Amino acid sequence: MxxxxxxxxxxxxxxxxxxxxxxxxxxxxxxxxxxxxxxxxxxxxxxxxxxxxxxxxxxxxxxxxxxxEEAAIYFLLVTLQSSFYHNYIFPNKEKNASLNMGNPNFTIADLQTALSSLHVGHVNYSIYDEATVPHSKHLSRVTPSESKVQFIGKNNQVVIETMELENWDAYSVMFDFVYLLALLDEIVNRLVQANQLKGLSDDEIATFLTA
Structure with missing residues (x-):
C-alpha cells in the first residue's frame, strides 16, 4: 500500500x-x-x-x-481512529449521556446497555469470566474495584492491555475499544473484498487502538 x-x-x-x-x-x-x-x-x-x-x-x-507501505498503513490507521472518535464515539456518548460514560457513576450494567445499542454489523467482546474469542476485546478483573481492557489477537492471545484502571474508567475504555474495533472491521472487510487490502496484523490493530 x-x-x-x-x-x-x-x-x-x-x-x-x-x-x-x-x-x-x-x-x-x-x-x-x-x-x-x-x-x-x-x-x-x-x-x-x-x-x-x-x-x-x-x-x-x-x-x-x-x-x-509501513508509513502509509500507520497514517491510515491513526487517521481512521481520530475520525471514528470524532464522528461516532463522542456523538454516541453525548446522545447517551444518561449512561454516565466516562464518570464514576458508569456501571457494568451501563456498559452492557451501551454496547448492545451499537449500530455495527458485529461486535466481539467478553466480560470477566466469559471465555475470550480471537480478534476481540476482553474486560479482565484485577481486583473487586479495578479492571484491565485487553485486545485478544487472532490466536486468542493477549496482544495489548491497559494498566489497572478503576472499574468505571475501564468500562469507558472497553466501550471505546469495542466500538473502534467494530468500525475498523467494517472498513477492513470492505477493502479486503475490493482487493485493496490483504488484512491487518494484530500489531497493526493494536497500533490503531492505542494511537
Missing amino acids: NIKQVADILGQERIQVEVTADSLHVIPSFQDENIYKLEKRGNQRIYLFIQYERGSGKETILETFQSE
Whole structure:
C-alpha cells in the first residue's frame, strides 16, 4: 500500500486529504489548525505534528518509517481512529449521556446497555469470566474495584492491555475499544473484498487502538 492508495481509501470515508508524491495530510477544517503529516525526507518517511497556532509552524517528529507501505498503513490507521472518535464515539456518548460514560457513576450494567445499542454489523467482546474469542476485546478483573481492557489477537492471545484502571474508567475504555474495533472491521472487510487490502496484523490493530 502507498500513500496514494491511502488517500483514496480516506476519501471513500469522506476524509479530505492533500496528497503529493512525497507527502500526505488531512485537510484541516479551519485556517491555522494544527495538522499531522506524513512526509518523505531522504530515504525515510516521517510522521510529524505541525503546530500552526499563532503561525509558529513548529514541527515535532512523532514516528519514523523505513518503507512507504509501513508509513502509509500507520497514517491510515491513526487517521481512521481520530475520525471514528470524532464522528461516532463522542456523538454516541453525548446522545447517551444518561449512561454516565466516562464518570464514576458508569456501571457494568451501563456498559452492557451501551454496547448492545451499537449500530455495527458485529461486535466481539467478553466480560470477566466469559471465555475470550480471537480478534476481540476482553474486560479482565484485577481486583473487586479495578479492571484491565485487553485486545485478544487472532490466536486468542493477549496482544495489548491497559494498566489497572478503576472499574468505571475501564468500562469507558472497553466501550471505546469495542466500538473502534467494530468500525475498523467494517472498513477492513470492505477493502479486503475490493482487493485493496490483504488484512491487518494484530500489531497493526493494536497500533490503531492505542494511537
